[in-house]
Amino acid sequence: MSGQVTRAAAALASAAFLACATAQPPLTPTAEGATAAVDSDPWQGFNRSMFWVNDRVLDRFIYAPLAHGWIYITPLTVRTHIDQFFDNLNFPGYFVQPLLQGDPKQSGVALGRFAINTTVGVAGIFDPANHYLGLARRPEDMGQTFGVWGIPPGPYVVLPLIAPTSTLRDIAGLPIDWILNVGDSYFWPWFAPYGETMIRDINRRALFDADLTAAREAAFDWYSAARDAYLQRREDAIRNRNGLETEAPSDDLYQIDESGKSPD
């Protein structure tokens, strides 16, 4: 039920957002990159509360204990293969999105991966396409395609469960991803949605457990560290298309600010 409500809400938000986005001239990627971390969080009050709910309530009392139990009863290889199985189901999205991004070569890679891993890789449980042919996994989604089209990320948004960290643009892409990225989808048969998403999410949470714990421990301000990591990852995923891998992020970051007094 609530899944349908959130889906409908996201679809609405999606339509409204796209209407706004097309009415505005898109920012250039460099301008966007330079200001991304500073000006991108106008709804911080709301986001911080939601982040707290996600992090200190839902994760702490539900996801983390389940993930730890899962780690206890499964070996790492099993978790890896489960993740690969779900990732293989994302084929439609991984195929369609690069086409929309003008990167048909990557669609070919996705097609090859799906054909090989579904057959030789036993329904995607194994990843021979990467191990033997070097066709590496590269997740693609609607938000990335919007980014390639020049739509800026918009405000940073945190929602319980459906978007632990996100941006308006990426949330706008979610309904499409739910249809295309089958393995990441809440679009599974109505009679079995929660079991599937539970296994997928808990398994993924378990795979990232060590990284998450380390990142949380290392952060001086966990909220902004998580936000910045998400924004940077997304920019990287958008930039990281075939032929453009070598494009550098903005050099501005590496300019030492000389406006203040010098240290010595």
Place this chain on the structure above:
Amino acid sequence: MISIKSTRAASRRISAWLALAVLLLAGAPQALASDEVAAAKASFQKTVDDTLAILNDKALSKDERLRKLENIAVDRFDFPRMTQLVLGKNRSQLSAEQQREFEEEFRRSLSLTYGKRLETYTSNEKIEIGEGRLEANKDVTVRTRISGGSAPPDGVRIDYRMRANGDKWLVIDVIPEGVSLIQNFRSQVQEIVTQKGVSQLIPTLHEKNESRQAARAS
């Protein structure tokens, strides 16, 4: 291709070709990449070699190993510059003494993070050093990929941004999977300054490091 009946002339010709091939192979990286890229990569390779030598030295105690690695880090990372980059425009609000304190806490934080990371090191990890890229401001980014051992199945891509300091190439940023450490810390610094004021910046870092160290010790 080479018949058993090859004459001395033929074998001499082959060795000439071989010599040429070796020359070409040896000369190729320098000829293709600019001097900056080659120098930065050489410096990075040395850092990797030295680090691996320490990691694989089983005779060292955990503390000795960490101390030796810290020494390498201090030598090969440009912490003063990293501090300036992380502070960004907030730097003007800190005295030279406060900037040194900040650098100290920043370094300690990294040491705590990587000290813990290294405990998962299994010696099966492989580090591939990829191409280097000369940036517009003459920095060099060296691409690497770590795979095997404790790394995830697809491996981890880590870029290292390096800048020349005199004749030494030093690391000024670590960028795992596209997430710049400098940018990430800078966001946090900005957030702390906005939320709590600049006077609380160093105390916040200090408190966090103390609590991490205490948790580590217990």
